[in-house]
Amino acid sequence: xxxxxxxxxxxxxxxxxxxxxxxxxxxxxxxxxxxxxxxxxxxxxxxxxxxxxxxxxxxxxxxxxxxxxxxxxxxxxxxxxxxxxxxxxxxxxxxxxxxxxxxxxxxxxxxxxxxxxxxxxxxxxxxxxxxxxxxxxxxxxxxxxxxxxxxxxxxxxxxxxxxxxxxxxxxxxxxxxxxxxxxxxxxxxxxxxxxxxxxxxxxxxxxxxxxxxxxxxxxxxxxxxxxxxxxxxxxxxxxxxxxxxxxxxxxxxxxxx
Numbered sequence: 333x334x335x336x337x338x339x340x341x342x343x344x345x346x347x348x349x350x351x352x353x354x355x356x357x358x359x360x361x362x363x364x365x366x367x368x369x370x371x372x373x374x375x376x377x378x379x380x381x382x383x384x385x386x387x388x389x390x391x392x393x394x395x396x397x398x399x400x401x402x403x404x405x406x407x408x409x410x411x412x413x414x415x416x417x418x419x420x421x422x423x424x425x426x427x428x429x430x431x432x433x434x435x436x437x438x439x440x441x442x443x444x445x446x447x448x449x450x451x452x453x454x455x456x457x458x459x460x461x462x463x464x465x466x467x468x469x470x471x472x473x474x475x476x477x478x479x480x481x482x483x484x485x486x487x488x489x490x491x492x493x494x495x496x497x498x499x500x501x502x503x504x505x506x507x508x509x510x511x512x513x514x515x516x517x518x519x520x521x522x523x524x525x526x527x528x529x530x531x532x533x534x535x536x537x538x539x540x541x542x543x544x545x546x547x548x549x550x551x552x553x554x555x556x557x558x559x560x561x562x563x564x565x566x567x568x569x570x571x572x573x574x575x576x577x578x579x580x581x582x583x584x585x586x587x588x589x
Contacts, residue, residue: 364411365483366420366474367499369450372408377545383489386503391459392510393540399459404452405502407474409444410484417443418479422453425471425501435460435468435506444479455504463508474500515543520557522589525580532564564588 374381391398407420420442430436437456444451455470476482484499512524522528533540538560542551565588571578578586 363481363483364409364418364479366407366409366444366480367482367484368472368474368502369406369408370502371497371499379549383497385498385501386505388505390506390510390544391463391508393513393544394459395540401457401459403455403457403504405455405472405504406450406452407442407444409449409480411449413447413449414444416446419443419477420451420453420480421475421477423473423475425473428469428471430468430470430506434458435463436470438472457504457506459508463506465509467505467507467509470504470506472502472504513543515545515547515549515552517547517552517557520554520561520589522587525586527581528586528588531578531586532560535567536560536563561588 368385370387371383371385374383375387376382387403389403391401394401407422409418422438422442424432424438432438435458437458438453442451442453453472455472474480474482482500486496486498486500489495489497510526510529513529516524516529518524521532529543530540532538538551542549545552547553568578568586568588580586
């Protein structure tokens with residue numbers, strides 16, 4: 333009797349395993365949609381990650397030889413990959429102030445490649461003279477086509493202000509207007525001026541773009557500012573002693589604290 337009981341358990345166990353072998357694993361069966369990845373996964377500056385549907389930058393901290401740059405905007409699929417390339421419909425919103433062909437350029441045909449669920453949309457931004465006085469805004473919208481829906485629209489991220497973040501609209505603003513960068517530390521560098529800023533970067537061989545980050549970033553520690561200050565004070569003193577006093581654009585003598 334005991335043997336029959338054990339054999340029955342073994343038989344039932346084998347049937348269970350057999351049924352598991354034939355059971356299909358559930359796969360994604362929803363509608364394939366596309367969305368702008370930064371509004372879900374965020375954008376990282378190396379220290380923090382910010383979830384956003386807009387980005388702004390300036391050419392003002394770039395060297396004059398830089399005449400443009402490419403901003404890669406990741407677009408992602410909510411759904412499965414495919415064995416063929418799938419077109420994504422990206423449309424420039426008419427509320428944009430940036431002019432196609434003058435300030436920017438995006439590909440005519442953009443796809444999510446076969447076997448992939450994400451691809452970067454290359455946005456070419458051209459540095460133009462009018463950016464020194466004006467900021468420009470490029471608004472991109474994702475629209476439905478034969479390959480993708482846009483089921484992910486937006487969500488509320490602040491219950492008090494009812495602020496929403498969009499998954500299918502992305503804003504990119506840019507200019508070439510030089511203002512005091514966030515990495516300029518006045519206690520050691522003094523009042524910000526364009527002439528002082530570029531002179532210091534040129535003499536110490538600094539990339540102006542490093543000042544487009546907060547105190548504590550690479551090259552912007554207190555020890556770095558102490559060195560920049562000491563170097564520039566010595567340089568200005570040496571120039572003055574040799575009869576070549578360095579002046580600001582307004583005629584005042586250039587000084588560091």
